[in-house]
Amino acid sequence: MLDTHTESKRVIDSSRKLNVVEQVMLLRKPVNTLAIVPKSEKITVTARKIYNVMLQYAQKQGVEKDCYRARLADIATGIDFxxxxxxxxxxxxxxxxxxGVEWQSPTLGEGAHWSISALIAHAELIQHGNxxxxxxxxxxxxKQELLDPQRFAKMSLQVLATLNTMASVVLYEICCRYADNPSGLTARQPWAWWRPVLTGAPDSATxxxxxxxxFNRDVVKKAVKKVNEVTDLEIDLIEHKMGRSVQDxxxxxKRKLTQLVRPDRQIEPVDLKTIGMAIKAGLPxxxxxxxxxxxxxxALDDALAVMNERQLRPNMEPVRxxxxxxxxxxxSGQFGMEKSSSSVANMVYDTKxxxxxxxxxxxxxxxAELYAMFQEMSVDDQQKWIVKFEEEALPSSGVIRKTYxxxxxxxxIVRxxxxxxxxNSVWEDGWEKPTDFELLDLAILSKNEQQEVDLRQTKKVRIDIGMTKP
Structure with missing residues (x-):
């Protein structure tokens, strides 16, 4: 049996000899891994991408092995990490x-029997030289199903690296399973089934x-849009209703006929150095x-540098x-991609x-979205939010409290x-501050709406003129 030193050296040497063809090999992802449901805590999109790269290396090394090894640098590079x-x-x-996750295929009855376990059994980092x-x-x-799958979806890790949300990654993986089927249709499932699958979070009544x-507005539609924009697939949502209620x-x-156009923004690696600096600065x-x-x-590096400089000033209060x-x-739009968008946006709206x-x-x-969200809640849930508002946000005195x-x-005024x-409770911080991209979209929409109004008025004038002719 090879000792740890010899085995590690063999892994490093073999990793360095990977040719270009091997680097771009498609991942064969078993159908039972496409719709995994976490049972204890949320799985992050970064963890899922790392897992995909590890799975590809393990499949190359074979199902007969007990443990699998790869240079950490190779695991990282495979997902721009x-x-x-x-x-x-x-x-x-x-x-x-x-x-812990439940392993299941998006198609009922497909793949192995129901199973639950962690994504991996163990992990160990071994230092070998540098x-x-x-x-x-x-x-x-x-293990057998993961490494020697009989039914699987083929997908590119390079394409997966362009997707930046859990929902878009999962939706792309699932749709890859059906892209080459004659029907081109995924399995039909209750919409609540898709909820933990696409969010990567355990299902909860809260x-x-x-x-x-x-769910459709904030998760499904955004994931569909992202997959259609940056991947080799084109997907459409199909809603199955019972009466006016969506059930499934x-x-x-379908696969796109033309090759993917390279996005304007270069795909950046997920940089743990930057994440580490952010965590050290106090961000989750x-x-x-x-x-x-x-x-x-x-942009994030620059923003952290500005905050760190602010923290070092002795005459200023620390950032709370x-x-x-x-x-x-x-x-603020001063850094990174937000900065580059401002000049484009200014071409659309010219004045303050x-x-x-x-x-x-x-x-x-x-x-309007918040009002619709509140109206869609049950009476009990509405009352819970009102009670929380009274306890956490209602001023202790003044006009608002008296009116309430x-x-x-x-x-x-209270509403x-x-x-x-x-x-502030259900959305991310800064939801009330639109980015330049969002303002740009609204500006273009407003101009298009105005053009439609002008066109209708022009047609109306022409009709009126025609009717007045002798």
């Missing part, structure tokens, strides 16, 4: 080893997505990941809520007054405060 900060990487391996080797294994009840309209969902899938890890994916490493401070800096109109329209839409005591949230509280 690099860092020397192993402590942060360990958090993802811990998540894989401790989070390099780290990752060793891991799988639970016996799922989830913000208990109502289909909210499935998706129509999952929140740091989302900010990194949204704004890019350079680092996360809000960093988000505010990023939303026009910008203010767009911001007001944005807020009107947000208030007499009219409740039916009063316009405005209540829905702002609801938005």
């Amino acid at each position: 690099r860092s020397n900060n192993t402590e942060l990487i360990k958090k993802y391996f811990r998540q894989m080893a401790t989070t 390099e780290l080797v990752l060793e891991w294994s799988y639970a016996p009840n799922i 989830s913000a997505y208990q109502e289909y309209k909210i 969902l499935q998706f129509k899938v 890890q999952e929140r740091a990941e989302r900010l990194l994916l949204k704004y890019g490493a350079r 809520i680092p996360e809000k401070y960093v988000v505010t800096i990023l939303q 007054a026009e910008r203010m109109k767009l911001i007001e329209r944005f807020m009107t839409q947000k208030r 005591q007499s009219k409740g949230i039916a009063s316009p 405005h405060t209540f829905f702002k509280y609801l938005g």
